[in-house]
Amino acid sequence: MARVGAFKSMVNRSAPYMLAGPAVLVIGFGCLYPTLLALRLGMEQWSLGTPWSSATYVGLSAFGLALTDPVVLHSFGVTLAFAAVVVGCEMLLGTALALLLEQPMRGMAVFRTIFIAPMMVAPIVVGMMWRYLFDTQYGFANYLIGLVGIGPQTWLGDPVLAFAAIVLSDVWQWTPFVLIMVLAGLQNIDQSALEAARIDGATPLQAILRVKLPMLASVLVVTALMRLIDAFRVLEVIYALTFGGPGNATEVLPVLIYKTAFVSQKLGTASAISVLLLLVVSALSVAALAISNPMRDGRR
């Protein structure tokens, strides 16, 4: 009997390791190890299709080279501009719409389902769809601006318009995300504060500015950070829509990394650029977790 008891307590003590073990192994091998390897590979110079042993070690200077390369700097600028513009537009639009649609209304469940739809469509398909919409000769975008008397534009052949095109596709796909996050946040607002504001004679606008938005602050910041992280990761939509073109007008960092690795076949250089992207995204990620950590102990 005693033995069975000892066995049982051993099983119990090892239980968490057996339960978490598979996840640790899979994440470790499939995600953490490759991420750390990117740091190491960034210090090598070698080409796609040549054996790993033929790589030459260039050390930390690789990162210095990447950081001073005008192509990388340009791409970093495009990425920053893209992230700032899309997240700005999406936060403003999404929050405004959420405040407008906050009151319960009949049929909202159906509309909510429709709003989620863009997020579920494969990014590569989203890119292709918008590429067709922006086609110079038979695209819907030119048809629409034609209705208001503007002549056809070569959307994807013009640096500024192509940038506008990738921004539009992202705003289309992800504004609903902000809308849904803010709607959920509004539902959690303590109604008594709003009641008090109303009794004190606050106008609806004052109630929004002085009560709702301050109470939504943490939701808004986390939502913006989540969107920023995603904006820095956008690759597939742009791959299909512009492939970074015309020239390198829409070449965000993920697209540059892909092209450097699998078009120019410079795997080491691509890894060095990856590290830059990884640093930015990790910093944003740490910030998001500092504000709202879902696994913080003692959460209810």
Add this chain to the structure above:
Amino acid sequence: MRAARYGVVVMLALICLGPVLIMALTSLKVQTDIFAMPPVFFFAPTLDNYRAVLLQDRFGTYLGNSVFVGVVSTVLTLTIGTMAAYAIVRFRFVGRSVVSSTTLLLRSVPLAVLAVPVFVVWQDAGLLNSLWGLVLLYTAVNLPFTIWVLYGFIAQIPYELEEAAQIDGCGSLRILTTVVLPLIRPGLAAAAIFTFRIAWNEFILALVLTNRATRTLPVAASLYITDVGIEWGRLMALGVLIALPPLLITLIAARHIVAGLTAGAVKG
């Protein structure tokens, strides 16, 4: 005021669905209608594009690959993820905080960063061009989010329920399957939808890690874009076929998607 709000909602819905509807309409058009300007909205629909896509010699293989990768990685991610989330919520063990914080951070690693190292590691491990290699990758990148979502759901279960089961003589695994699992069904649904969505939709690593035999549907679609030109009708037909399963899931499980989107950021 109410009419105005309905007006806004309807317009938003039109904007959300518009591009998808245009894709669907285009997939039903013959070449001359596709190239018509102004666009035609009333035309004799044809299934020729779908016929061409479906009868393409390898479509069955690609579809099979996509379904296999989507389903197997979802099942694996949920199984492994539930076990891990349960361990993190209910046990104090060595390395617990390292596991949970690493998990949270890895959730945001860009796939572009993973492309080169995963290509190198998979090549060395003989996982290149194999469907299992893709399954392993998608399981690894989806686990952090799954653990994140399930943690919240498991943490809300009153511990007394599990204690009662323990007194009745249940082991950890029994408690997990008979007490915890039924209570976290909404969380499992949300995690399953998000994992399947990534595994079904993902393109760039599938492009890097597969060959002619193991290609998934998004990779097959990208091959319709060539320097010579784009077969819009067929491309849009394949686009509709790729978009359809996630959209059908949205239709039946929108509630769970909202739960998954807001998990962790908005306290429910």
